[in-house]
Amino acid sequence: MLDSVGVTGAAIRIAHDHLLGLYGPLREQARSHDLYRGARSDWRVIHYATFLFCRSTVVTNTAFNSLPLSAAMLANLESLGYAExxxxxxxxxxxxxxxxxxxxxxxxxxxxxxxxxxxxxxxxxxxxxxxxxxxxxxxxxxxxxxxxxxxxxxxxxxxxxxxxxxxxxxxxxxxxxxxxxxxxxxxxxxxxxxxxxxxxxxxxxxxxxxxxxxxxxxxxxxxxxxxxxxxxxxxxxxxxxxxxxxxxxxxxxxxxxxxxxxxxxVEALHADSQIEQIFYEISPEQRLEAVVKVLGHFRPASCVAFCFTKQQVQEVVDHLTAKGMSAVGLHGDLEQRDRDQVLAMFANRSTSVLVATDVAARGLDIDALDMVINVELARDSEIHIHRVGRTGRAGEKGIAVSLVAPSESQRARAIEELQKAPLNWQQYDQLSVKEGGKLLPTMTTLCIGSGRKDKLRPGDILGALTGEAGIAGTQVGKIAIFDFQAYVAVERSMAKQALERLNNGKIKGKSLRVRIL
Known part of the structure; x- marks a missing residue:
């Protein structure tokens, strides 16, 4: 076994070979050594080597190859689309x-x-x-x-x-x-x-x-x-x-x-942000109807409306549903199966509006979100920035609308101070519901009573839909599989046909219960 001097020597050699672009192979040599294989704390060899390299190297660009990473890791990052x-x-x-x-x-x-x-x-x-x-x-x-x-x-x-x-x-x-x-x-x-x-x-x-x-x-x-x-x-x-x-x-x-x-x-907002923020002053009594007016005016394909409490979440969902809009609620008291269902429906675009508390929505990875509505201003201005940052990602444009009652004026001033720019206030009376019918999604979700534990795969569901059900592949959306349930989005116009044929047919050789959500 190497002694402590040997450990340091191995680390220095690895660090030296970083400079020669040979770090990956030598790291594998270090890992094959008895010392590395036998002890649990020998990660220090790698970290110490990397420290020596990083201490003498200033990262002057945003390329991953400017870092002391193995050739295999750099190749993998490139294959995953990590350019800078x-x-x-x-x-x-x-x-x-x-x-x-x-x-x-x-x-x-x-x-x-x-x-x-x-x-x-x-x-x-x-x-x-x-x-x-x-x-x-x-x-x-x-x-x-x-x-x-x-x-x-x-x-x-x-x-x-x-x-x-x-x-x-x-x-x-x-x-x-x-x-x-x-x-x-x-x-x-x-x-x-x-x-x-x-x-x-x-x-x-x-x-x-x-x-x-x-x-x-x-x-x-x-x-x-x-x-x-x-x-x-x-x-x-x-x-x-x-x-x-x-x-x-x-x-x-x-x-x-x-x-x-x-x-x-990392600064909360950047100068090149693609997010348009709009603030409307309302009375507390106007809050629910204001959400309807905002959605009817801007007509987003997908929107997250942030609330403080589960009670407020339910009030907004009930009000939107009564107005003929598609909305689902997400809060901390939901059972895990219900959470899975809500998130699957929003991710596959079979519901247009997700009404959620901050904690429940934390960590959700939502692609191409058109709009964020702050049903009530966040009490912390940085949480406001975090909410707003859900839209306008990856160079896409986004809209963030905040509904502000007079009692929330201090919160608005705090946001203004954090952003170091005046807020974009617009007249609430100028909001008008645009023509185009009800704000309904183009997809519908089918829930299948089988999941990962039954070894159900996305290909099995897609095959059943495009085979026995006679649905074109282009009419099938996202498929999400959980332990005991699976969810698949199909075009709204084909939902009943898909439901009937799947219930009368088989998926992976089995008759499974399928229902529309």
């Missing part, structure tokens, strides 16, 4: 790859998942099937999205296993998966804590701990659970904390559990 680093990636990755603790303030959609995903994969030893990286998220939906992205990033490595541990699903299968081993765990604090108490999860070999959307986890009351989990991890670990805002609880966590963390922050 986003601002949060450019600022945080050099820090992460040095093995330093980090506090990063950035919103959803900034590219933060790839930032910590690339970073946590760097020291992973594929030959040790213990938990080497732990990512905590506020919701199951976010955990699933994070795990999916890490799996994509891990394609450059051999046999990296990523496991999600979240509530709302059976405990037993998770224990079975843990017994087979996993390199990376992504989950919610409550379920992770349960596994630690039962002894089914052990964190002795943990290298990297990530708190994703830490502010929302604190909002949901997870501080004690997070603290309990962190206390069961090795002291010699790297801790990465990502948060859209920086409340007092974040400061408490960082001061107690992080070592000299570096801080990076």
């Amino acid at each position: 680093m986003t601002p949060i990636q450019a600022q945080s990755l050099p820090v992460i790859l040095k093995g330093m603790d980090l506090i990063a303030q950035a919103k959803t959609g900034s590219g933060k998942t790839a930032a910590f995903g690339i970073g946590l994969l760097n020291p992973i030893n594929p030959r040790f099937f213990g938990c080497q990286a732990l990512v905590m998220c506020p919701t199951r939906e976010l955990a699933d999205q994070v795990a999916k992205e890490i799996r994509r990033l891990a394609r450059s490595e051999d046999n990296i296993k990523v496991l999600t541990l979240c509530g709302g699903v059976s405990f037993g299968p998770q224990i079975g998966s843990l017994e087979h081993g996993a390199h990376i765990i992504v989950g919610t604090p409550g379920r992770i804590q349960q596994h630690l108490r039962k002894g089914s999860l052990v964190l002795d070999g943990l290298n990297t701990l990530i708190l994703d959307e830490a502010d929302r986890m604190l909002d949901m009351g997870f501080y004690d659970a997070i603290a309990d989990i962190i206390e069961q991890t090795p002291q010699r670990r790297q801790t990465l904390l990502f948060s859209a805002t920086y409340p007092v609880g974040i400061k408490q966590l960082s001061s107690k559990f992080m070592r000299d963390p570096q801080t990076v922050k």
Whole structure:
């Protein structure tokens, strides 16, 4: 075995070969050595080597090849369409790859998942099937999205296993998966804590701990659970904390559990933002009807309307439905199956409006969102920026409408100060409902009473629709498969035909119950 001098020597050699562009092969040589294979803490060899390289290298561009990443990782990033680093990636990755603790303030959609995903994969030893990286998220939906992205990033490595541990699903299968081993765990604090108490999860070999959307986890009351989990991890670990805002609880966590963390922050709004913000002053009594008028005037194909409480969510959904509009609600009291259904319907464009609380909507990855409506102004101006940032992504234009009662004027001034620009106030009386019929989506969702546990695949559903049901492939939208249910979008005009033929036919050789949502 190498002694401590040997470890340092190996690290220096690896760092030297970074400069020669040979880091990937030599990292594999280091991993094959007895020292790396036998000990759980030898990720320090890689981190120390990377530190030596990064200390003498200033990242002067946003290309991923400016970082000390393996050739395999760079090739994978290119194949995934990662051309250049986003601002949060450019600022945080050099820090992460040095093995330093980090506090990063950035919103959803900034590219933060790839930032910590690339970073946590760097020291992973594929030959040790213990938990080497732990990512905590506020919701199951976010955990699933994070795990999916890490799996994509891990394609450059051999046999990296990523496991999600979240509530709302059976405990037993998770224990079975843990017994087979996993390199990376992504989950919610409550379920992770349960596994630690039962002894089914052990964190002795943990290298990297990530708190994703830490502010929302604190909002949901997870501080004690997070603290309990962190206390069961090795002291010699790297801790990465990502948060859209920086409340007092974040400061408490960082001061107690992080070592000299570096801080990076990506500005909330950029000068080249494609988001048009509009503010309307209304009376409290006008609020519900104002949502109807905004939707009727702008006629977005997809919209998220943000509310404070589940009661307000339900009031808005009921009012929109009574006006003939398609809307679904999302809040923290929904059962997991109902959440899956709501999110599937909104993602596949079979409902136009998602009415949600901030916490329930946190971490949702929504493509091409046309509009955001602030049914009531957020009490925190940075949360307002986070809401607004849901639209206008990837160079697309977006509209954010805020309904402001007189009692919310102070909140509006705080937003104005944060944006360092005057707000765009327009007259509420000038809103007019445009012609074009009811605001109804073009797709309809079919719910199938079978799922992942029955080994149902998207191809099975598509084949049944385009075969026995006689539906053209172009008339089928997104397919989402969960453990015991599956959802598929079809064009509204073909929904009844698809329902009848699927109920009278078979999917994967079985007769399954299908219904329209």
